[in-house]
Amino acid sequence: MxxxxxxxxxxxxxxxxxxxxxxxxxSAAAVRRFELQVCSQCATVQYPPREACVRCLSTRLVWQLxxxxxxxxxxxxxxxxxxxxxxxxxxWTVGLVRLDSGPTVLVHLPQNAPVPxxxxxxxxxxxxxxxxxxxxxERKDGADLNDDRRLRELTSDPxxxxxxxxxxx
Amino acid sequence: xxVRDRKGYDDVAVTTPVTVPYVRYSSHGAHWxxxxxxxxxLERSGLEKRAVDGLCFASFTxxxxxxxxxxxxxxxxxxxxxxxxxxxxxxxxSLRRALRAVQSGDASVVACIAADTHxxxxxxxxxxxxxxxxxxxxxxxxxxxxxxxFALLTDYYMRTFxxxxxxxxxxxxxxRDNACxxxxxxxxxxxxxxxxxxxxxxxxxxxxxxxxxxCAGAEAFLVMKRRxxxxxxLAHAVVLGATECHNPFxxxxxxxxxxxxxxxxxxxxxxxxxxxxxxxxxxxxxYPVMSxxxxxxxxxxxxxxxxxxxxxxxxxxxxxxxxxxxGGQLSAGQAGAAxxxxxxTEALRQVTGAVLGAGVPNAATALxxxxxxxxxxxxxxxxxAILGRAA
Numbered sequence: 001m002x003x004x005x006x007x008x009x010x011x012x013x014x015x016x017x018x019x020x021x022x023x024x025x026x027s028a029a030a031v032r033r034f035e036l037q038v039c040s041q042c043a044t045v046q047y048p049p050r051e052a053c054v055r056c057l058s059t060r061l062v063w064q065l066x067x068x069x070x071x072x073x074x075x076x077x078x079x080x081x082x083x084x085x086x087x088x089x090x091x092w093t094v095g096l097v098r099l100d101s102g103p104t105v106l107v108h109l110p111q112n113a114p115v116p117x118x119x120x121x122x123x124x125x126x127x128x129x130x131x132x133x134x135x136x137x138e139r140k141d142g143a144d145l146n147d148d149r150r151l152r153e154l155t156s157d158p159x160x161x162x163x164x165x166x167x168x169x
Numbered sequence: 170x171x172v173r174d175r176k177g178y179d180d181v182a183v184t185t186p187v188t189v190p191y192v193r194y195s196s197h198g199a200h201w202x203x204x205x206x207x208x209x210x211l212e213r214s215g216l217e218k219r220a221v222d223g224l225c226f227a228s229f230t231x232x233x234x235x236x237x238x239x240x241x242x243x244x245x246x247x248x249x250x251x252x253x254x255x256x257x258x259x260x261x262x263s264l265r266r267a268l269r270a271v272q273s274g275d276a277s278v279v280a281c282i283a284a285d286t287h288x289x290x291x292x293x294x295x296x297x298x299x300x301x302x303x304x305x306x307x308x309x310x311x312x313x314x315x316x317x318x319f320a321l322l323t324d325y326y327m328r329t330f331x332x333x334x335x336x337x338x339x340x341x342x343x344x345r346d347n348a349c350x351x352x353x354x355x356x357x358x359x360x361x362x363x364x365x366x367x368x369x370x371x372x373x374x375x376x377x378x379x380x381x382x383x384c385a386g387a388e389a390f391l392v393m394k395r396r397x398x399x400x401x402x403l404a405h406a407v408v409l410g411a412t413e414c415h416n417p418f419x420x421x422x423x424x425x426x427x428x429x430x431x432x433x434x435x436x437x438x439x440x441x442x443x444x445x446x447x448x449x450x451x452x453x454x455x456y457p458v459m460s461x462x463x464x465x466x467x468x469x470x471x472x473x474x475x476x477x478x479x480x481x482x483x484x485x486x487x488x489x490x491x492x493x494x495x496g497g498q499l500s501a502g503q504a505g506a507a508x509x510x511x512x513x514t515e516a517l518r519q520v521t522g523a524v525l526g527a528g529v530p531n532a533a534t535a536l537x538x539x540x541x542x543x544x545x546x547x548x549x550x551x552x553x554a555i556l557g558r559a560a
Contacts, residue, residue, distance in 0.1 A: 017297060017304040048306035048545055054419075073423050074328070076320035077373040082293055082313030094310045096321050096546065098422040104546055106310050106321075116328060133309050 013085045013129035022049045022132075024063035029124035029132030035063040036103070047103035068122035070099040072136060075109055075116055085128070089150055097122055097136050107136040110148035114138045125155035175439055178268045182398035182405035182559065184391050185214045186514035186523070190353050191386035191502045195286045199231040199505075200242045202387035203284035207243055210280055210389050215401055223249035223276030223392075225267050227259035227283040227506035229295050249276035253506075257453045257541030258413065259283055260388070260510035261552030265411050267392035277393060284387035285505025292383055295505075302545035312372065316380055318543050319456040320372035325423050326458050327374060332476035334374065337457035338365035340492070341378050341499055343484035344454070348496025350486075351526030355384055355502040378499070381455055386504030388514045395559065404521040406556040409534070410440035413552035421547075427540060428551035429466035437468070440555040444468060447555070448532040449491040449519055451512030453540040454499050459548070460492070463538045467553060486527040494519060495526055512537045513554070520558045533558040 018026070028035035038045050039053035040060035052059045075095035081087045093109040097120055107122055113136070114120070120136040123145075127133045135155070137145050145151050187209045189202050203226070211218060224247045226236035234242070236252035249270050253259040260283065267279035296303075296313055307318065326332055342362055348354035360378060368377035391403075398405040412435055414428025429436075437443065450469070452460040461475035469490075470478040482490040495501055495515040498508045516535035518524050539552040 017308070019301050019305055022305040048302045074321045074325035076317055076324055076375075077370070078311055078317055078320075079370045079372065080316065081311050082296065083308070083311060086311035086313075092311045094312070094317060094321075096325070096423055104422050106306055106546065108310060116324070127309060129309075131309060 013127065016129045016131045018131050019049070021051055025049060025124060026126065026130070026132035028063060029126050032123070032125070034066045034068050034122060034124040034134070036066050036101070037061040038064040045099070045101040045103060047105055066099065066101060066122070068099070070097040070105075070120060070122055072097050072114060072116045072118045072120045073104070075113055092150065095136060105134050107134045108151060108154065109136055110144055110151055112144065112148070127154050128156060175435075177439065178272065178408040178411070180395055181268050181271050181408065182393055182395040182403070183264065183408060183517060183556065184393065184398050184403045184405035185210055186517040187213065187387075187389040188353050188511070188514055189284070189387035191355050191384045191504050193355060193382070193384050193502070194288060195385035196288070197286055197385070199228045199284045199286045200234070200239070202286060202385060203228070203231070203239060203282050204243055206282045206284055206387040206389035207245075207280060210391055214391055214403055216278065218245060221245055221278050221280050222247050223267065223270055223279030225251045225253060225263040225279055225281040227253045227255070227263060227509065228285050229256070229505040230285045230287070230291050232298075247276070249279065255509070255541055255550050256506055257455060257509040257548070258539035258550040258552040259506045259541070260513045261411065261537065261539040261554050262413055263510070264392070264408065264513060264554055265413060265552070268408055268411070271392050271394060277397070279392045280389060281392060281510070282387065282389040283506040283510040285385060285507055287383050287385040287504070300544040306545055315455070315543055316372040316375060318546065319458065320375045322424050322547075323374055323379070323456065323458040326425060326461070329425065330473040330476065332461065334366060334376070335362065336476040336479045337379060337461075338362050339479050340454075340457045340460055340484060341365050343488065344493045344497045345500045346485045347494050347527065348500030351495040351501065353525065354496040354500050355382060356496070356500045375456065379456055381498045381503035381508070384502035384504050386502065386507050388504070388507040388510035390510075390514055390517060404523055405559050406517055406520045407559050409442065409555040409557045410436045411552070411554040412436045413550070416549045417551065424547035425462065426466050426472065427462060427548065429463060429538065429553055432551075432553065433466065433468045436553055436555065442534065442555070446534050447536045449494055449516065449529045449535045451493055451516050451535065451537045452497070453509065453512065453538055454493055454497040455503065455508070455540070457499070459540055463540065467536065467538060486529050491529040494529060509539050509541060512539070516556050520556055
């Protein structure tokens with residue numbers, strides 16, 4: 001079913017309380033790149049974002065493109081949420097992925113997500129609050145993510161939206 | 170880990186366990202519960218307020234106030250003050266701080282108080298303000314609370330070690346049985362394994378009775394020199410050993426163990442006893458999987474053998490392994506940081522023979538474990554203490 005672009009109450013995501021240091025993830029996600037902080041001194045890849053390297057404490061951190069390859073360690077299907085956006089869309093599936101580059105990341109999963117342990121690829125999208133979120137797919141191209149209505153909606157995929165165009169005159 | 174040569178706590182007493190009865194919701198502030206706890210400590214110990222010269226305070230809902238504000242709210246003048254924002258391990262940590270303060274003479278009587286209220290909106294406030302990592306990397310994923318995080322750990326534990334829902338259910342059913350005889354437990358309707366298995370899913374594989382019920386209440390106790398406790402005629406316990414550890418295994422991909430795995434040898438060496446000498450255990454049971462992980466890491470069974478341990482034991486007060494004898498948080502309710510003290514006050518009652526519910530026969534030695542603070546993907550704080558009946 002095609003949905004309207006008119007926002008409804010349940011479309012509203014809560015005020016984002018993200019830290020300034022997490023902005024790099026969102027900036028990259030805006031152009032569909034999955035980037036994490038990498039230490040210029042010791043090359044440690046880290047997540048969640050920090051002000052300094054968790055290993056050597058260097059503050060010279062750069063956001064670098066990640067392959068996203070990792071192993072899905074566990075998953076859960078939420079039947080309850082305190083967040084009105086998700087409450088209106090239950091059940092909701094999330095999982096923990098151990099990236100090959102080191103960190104463990106919490107990710108959104110499509111409803112047909114594989115049973116752990118499984119190889120997955122993590123990518124970054126913008127959610128409806130405009131902040132970067134991580135999603136995992138069992139396909140490297142993430143094609144199955146586009147089959148999942150809830151994830152399309154969460155990440156404001158334009159294929160679900162009727163667009164009005166005018167000549168502006 | 171090498172066992173360090175740590176001084177014992179022989180000359181210090183832990184006494185006067187107080188529970189301010191829990192309620193599901195309260196219009197009172199956390200301060201009301203803190204005041205009730207202190208008033209009861211004074212009434213039961215016979216001490217005057219001015220005799221309390223140390224305060225250790227823990228709360229999730231006293232904000233914006235902390236321990237400093239609490240001195241003015243409660244009208245106490247103290248020369249030793251600590252605030253322990255460590256949730257499920259706050260009781261163990263408060264105890265450790267207070268023991269050394271009294272032992273060194275920096276304070277003579279320390280009141281350790283955990284008090285929390287619960288209002289319909291308070292849970293959301295706690296969650297929103299829990300940590301920067303949770304704001305950046307947990308909240309955007311939909312749960313808005315700890316259930317999802319512990320569901321992921323439970324899912325992994327079950328897949329990796331072959332634990333079944335029935336194993337976790339057996340713990341929950343036994344604790345409910347204990348709660349049925351404990352006057353302050355909020356959940357005292359008998360629970361069957363079928364009830365547990367047929368309960369609605371919350372975050373798979375967690376079902377309703379895997380999750381604690383948030384509530385309001387307070388827990389408190391006093392720490393003073395043993396001589397003073399004897400003069401006051403107060404039943405008391407001594408602490409044979411106590412440890413704490415924070416951020417123990419940062420490179421584990423997912424949590425299957427906590428700091429107890431690093432500390433247990435030191436804990437038992439300091440106490441000078443073995444596992445067979447423990448008469449009852451109070452784990453931090455925010456979710457059953459954490460009780461299992463604590464029993465493994467504390468050395469009652471090997472890692473991964475928790476499910477088999479459950480199948481071969483019974484956990485009621487008259488069972489082969491008395492556990493969470495007041496019902497634990499799963500049946501008593503989780504009154505915020507008081508949930509990190511409930512095991513201590515109950516263990517203190519058991520070893521001093523002052524039980525409110527069912528007593529473990531001839532209980533002389535109890536192990537209490539704390540766990541808390543899931544800042545991102547794992548609980549960072551762990552601690553444990555062994556309490557012994559004062560000779």
